[in-house]
Amino acid sequence: MDTTQIKDTPPPTPQPTVAEQKRAARGATRPGDRVFLGLSRGSGILLLVIMAAIAGFLTYRASIAISKDEANFFTAFEWNTQLVPPKFGIAVLVFGTVVSSIIAMAIAVPIAVAIALFLTHYAPRKLRGPIAYVIDLLAAVPSIVYGLWGALILVPHMNGLYGWLDDYLGWTGIFSWQGGAPRSMLTVGILLAIMILPIITNVSREVFRQVPQMHEEAALALGATRWEVIRMAVIPFGRSGVISASMLGLGRALGETMAVATVLSPTFDIQASLLDPGGGTFAQNIASKFGEASELGRDALIASGLVLFVITLLVNGAARMIIARRKEYSGANA
Structure with a gap:
């Protein structure tokens, strides 16, 4: 076996961890992507808030009648x-x-x-x-x-x-x-x-x-x-x-x-x-x-x-x- 080839082979490049990949992705995100992410997330949260408000209103008025x-x-x-x-x-x-x-x-x-x-x-x-x-x-x-x-x-x-x-x-x-x-x-x-x-x-x-x-x-x-x-x-x-x-x-x-x-x-x-x-x-x-x-x-x-x-x-x-x-x-x- 040729030992020179083994010595000259570069060591494997370490793969980035999942956390490093996420940080890199956040750093490379364009401003438009961040705006869209915020709007999408806000829309989902707003929908949940509206559903909770409807449920709360119905429950409050229903409790008055049922009592x-x-x-x-x-x-x-x-x-x-x-x-x-x-x-x-x-x-x-x-x-x-x-x-x-x-x-x-x-x-x-x-x-x-x-x-x-x-x-x-x-x-x-x-x-x-x-x-x-x-x-x-x-x-x-x-x-x-x-x-x-x-x-x-x-x-x-x-x-x-x-x-x-x-x-x-x-x-x-x-x-x-x-x-x-x-x-x-x-x-x-x-x-x-x-x-x-x-x-x-x-x-x-x-x-x-x-x-x-x-x-x-x-x-x-x-x-x-x-x-x-x-x-x-x-x-x-x-x-x-x-x-x-x-x-x-x-x-x-x-x-x-x-x-x-x-x-x-x-x-x-x-x-x-x-x-x-x-x-x-x-x-x-x-x-x-x-x-x-x-x-x-x-x-x-x-x-x-x-x-x-x-x-x-x-x-x-x-x-x-x-x-x-x-x-x-x-x-x-x-």
């Missing part, structure tokens, strides 16, 4: 803030909000995913643009317009569907119909499904478009059919995106006000059948009673708004947990 409530706020089936002492509860509102949102999601999510898959993998190029444009227009329609359409067009044409459900599924009790006006939770759920359909469709379509082409080509090279490509490559990749889109739609369904108030015949009782008129939701109850409510009545409505706020946070948190379990399918990690 004067003679009924159980969570289980009472009445809303009488004008009584002395007042009695009000949110049991009917929780039931109506949850049931109408579940109906809307059960109808909208499968249809929206199917439309998104059709636009990205089946529809001819000449049809993709016009269909996507029409769906985008549906997302821009105001809520009150949906409500007027539901009251004037949808409700009068629901008798046939209600009769069919009563004939074939009325034995379940959930779909029994006594022949009243079809201003029930099922009609509200169908209307909400139409309203959230564009949101879920658009987001799902964009997610499916991000599927790596090599994944689909690899499945096709192995002899998979188009449906098998969608089932094995497209849907697993876009699952987290579809969940996010569904949560966006669910957020609108939970907080929808004018459309529900226009279509529903509210009563403070829980109907066993989804076809019987009655029930109510948080947003509908707040919109219909806030204008004529007393000071205590407004605090009671704010207390119900706090419950809706908590439900929305829980739903979003659950969605984030589900998405976190599916990181391997997210587009960022592809």
Whole structure:
């Protein structure tokens, strides 16, 4: 062995530590980068402050109302803030909000995913643009317009569907119909499904478009059919995106006000059948009673708004947990 080569070989250069790298990066940061970093950080902190302020305001006003409530706020089936002492509860509102949102999601999510898959993998190029444009227009329609359409067009044409459900599924009790006006939770759920359909469709379509082409080509090279490509490559990749889109739609369904108030015949009782008129939701109850409510009545409505706020946070948190379990399918990690 040539010992001169060993002696002439320079020693390895020591690598900088992580702390030294961070200090060097901060020293080399441009002024514009520092300004952008400060603005981004400040925006995040401001958002947290606003959320905390909203939660604090709702909690304070809700505590005033609940302290004067003679009924159980969570289980009472009445809303009488004008009584002395007042009695009000949110049991009917929780039931109506949850049931109408579940109906809307059960109808909208499968249809929206199917439309998104059709636009990205089946529809001819000449049809993709016009269909996507029409769906985008549906997302821009105001809520009150949906409500007027539901009251004037949808409700009068629901008798046939209600009769069919009563004939074939009325034995379940959930779909029994006594022949009243079809201003029930099922009609509200169908209307909400139409309203959230564009949101879920658009987001799902964009997610499916991000599927790596090599994944689909690899499945096709192995002899998979188009449906098998969608089932094995497209849907697993876009699952987290579809969940996010569904949560966006669910957020609108939970907080929808004018459309529900226009279509529903509210009563403070829980109907066993989804076809019987009655029930109510948080947003509908707040919109219909806030204008004529007393000071205590407004605090009671704010207390119900706090419950809706908590439900929305829980739903979003659950969605984030589900998405976190599916990181391997997210587009960022592809």
